[in-house]
Amino acid sequence: MDEGVNTVLIVGAGPVGAVCALALQQQGIAPRVLEAQPEDARADTRTLALSHGSRLILERLGVWGRLEAVTPITRIHISQRGALGVARLSADEVKVPALGYVLPYAALTVALKQALADAAIAVDYGVAVARIESGADAATLLLADGRSAAAPLVVVADGGRGDAAPKPKFERDYDQMAVVCEVQTELPHASQAYERFTPEGPAALLPKGDRYALVWTAKRADAERIAQLPDAEFLVALTRHFGGRQGRFLQASPRKTFPLKLAYTGSEAADRVVRIGNAAQTLHPVAGQGFNIGLRDAWELASLCGDTPASEIGSAAMLAAYARGRRVDVLGGVGFTDFLVRVFSNDIAPLRHARGLGLLALEVLPPLKSFVARRMIFGARG
Ligand SMILES: Cc1cc2nc3c(=O)[nH]c(=O)nc-3n(C[C@H](O)[C@H](O)[C@H](O)COP(=O)(O)OP(=O)(O)OC[C@H]3O[C@@H](n4cnc5c(N)ncnc54)[C@H](O)[C@@H]3O)c2cc1C
Numbered sequence: 291m292d293e294g295v296n297t298v299l300i301v302g303a304g305p306v307g308a309v310c311a312l313a314l315q316q317q318g319i320a321p322r323v324l325e326a327q328p329e330d331a332r333a334d335t336r337t338l339a340l341s342h343g344s345r346l347i348l349e350r351l352g353v354w355g356r357l358e359a360v361t362p363i364t365r366i367h368i369s370q371r372g373a374l375g376v377a378r379l380s381a382d383e384v385k386v387p388a389l390g391y392v393l394p395y396a397a398l399t400v401a402l403k404q405a406l407a408d409a410a411i412a413v414d415y416g417v418a419v420a421r422i423e424s425g426a427d428a429a430t431l432l433l434a435d436g437r438s439a440a441a442p443l444v445v446v447a448d449g450g451r452g453d454a455a456p457k458p459k460f461e462r463d464y465d466q467m468a469v470v471c472e473v474q475t476e477l478p479h480a481s482q483a484y485e486r487f488t489p490e491g492p493a494a495l496l497p498k499g500d501r502y503a504l505v506w507t508a509k510r511a512d513a514e515r516i517a518q519l520p521d522a523e524f525l526v527a528l529t530r531h532f533g534g535r536q537g538r539f540l541q542a543s544p545r546k547t548f549p550l551k552l553a554y555t556g557s558e559a560a561d562r563v564v565r566i567g568n569a570a571q572t573l574h575p576v577a578g579q580g581f582n583i584g585l586r587d588a589w590e591l592a593s594l595c596g597d598t599p600a601s602e603i604g605s606a607a608m609l610a611a612y613a614r615g616r617r618v619d620v621l622g623g624v625g626f627t628d629f630l631v632r633v634f635s636n637d638i639a640p641l642r643h644a645r646g647l648g649l650l651a652l653e654v655l656p657p658l659k660s661f662v663a664r665r666m667i668f669g670a671r672g
Contacts, residue, residue, distance in 0.1 A: 296322040297603055299431060299441040301419045306567030307447030308402035310588035311411050312351045317596030326418035333396035337503040339496055339578040340391045344585045356401040361497045362388035364481040371488040392496045392503060421454055424560035442562060443604030449568040458553040464631055466491045467513035469506040471545045476537025486532055492576045493532055505575055517545035550574045554624055557613045562604045564612060566591055571620055574631050579623040590615060
């Protein structure tokens with residue numbers, strides 16, 4: 291590896307790091323990306339929900355047209371178990387082709403990898419960053435294999451997994467885990483997604499191919515037991531939990547679980563270092579905000595770099611301007627998600643009725659509907 295020749299070094303070629311690299315390249319800045327996984331690593335089986343706003347970013351980078359296996363969401367049905375109140379959002383009402391899109395994480399990473407290669411962006415696969423040393427003029431990456439690299443700006447897009455990650459400024463443990471799998475329902479999905487709030491946590495069905503991707507939030511103590519139920523018992527339990535709006539649940543793929551928490555670290559870590567995507571904020575998946583905020587982080591950071599004189603890239607003034615510019619969108623998403631999880635994940639009677647009224651208001655008040663739909667599509671901009 292050449293030392294110290296790039297203006298921007300990016301740690302992590304996940305979706306956020308890759309989008310940042312492509313967007314920087316469009317701004318005329320050649321980044322270098324370091325990715326711990328080998329080039330031929332198989333991406334895991336998680337499902338992503340992209341907002342319409344994320345589609346626009348991927349279109350501008352020429353990635354959207356390369357994506358395979360994308361399923362649009364044209365309607366969202368929101369309800370709570372055991373109480374009144376239903377709200378429906380539709381793409382037509384907000385005048386967008388789809389409210390969101392569902393696709394395998396693997397499909398996105400394959401398309402991004404190809405786009406990085408076609409754009410001749412330098413990516414060092416199989417190179418893990420062990421430590422970052424920040425300095426006044428440059429930050430230095432100390433690599434696990436003993437080498438090092440330095441640049442005036444280091445972008446940390448490692449998903450928040452690095453051992454050297456700073457302590458989050460704000461954390462909330464929801465005592466919940468997600469049980470995820472794909473399910474086949476009796477009725478076809480017709481591009482409709484469901485969000486159903488229950489006292490144990492929200493359950494979401496996202497149309498994916500000819501099936502649904504299920505995200506079933508459960509209390510930590512119950513999640514592994516639910517995930518390990520034999521198929522037939524799992525399908526019965528799911529019907530009991532979710533209700534019969536899609537008819538019976540006929541089939542389920544093997545279940546996986548992952549812990550759900552809120553961790554807000556923020557973008558500012560040290561001189562010459564900026565954190566974006568899951569490295570800056572990890573959110574509960576309830577409103578599909580986290581991943582989309584991460585893509586906007588990447589896009590906005592690259593745009594700001596493009597607007598900054600080369601000698602000022604990575605300066606304290608630039609990093610402060612980036613943090614200021616992202617505050618409303620990021621904290622808006624953090625607050626909105628945290629509100630939904632906490633207000634809906636309980637069975638307190640007055641709250642249950644208030645939630646019913648809230649869903650009714652969402653159903654009948656077009657401005658409120660439009661506000662919620664736009665937040666889910668574009669986030670909050672300052
Ligand atoms: C288990 C799990 C399941 C999820 N399921 C869903 C879901 O169902 N729906 C949804 O919308 N979102 C889901 N999410 C969240 C979603 O995956 C993230 O929002 C999204 O992946 C964030 O992208 P990112 O690029 O910031 O981080 P990541 O996708 O985590 O990418 C980080 C990249 O950095 C690399 N890296 C890490 N450390 C280093 C290092 N030291 N040196 C070099 N490279 C490094 C990693 O190999 C990886 O390629 C899930 C997250 C997890 C952890």
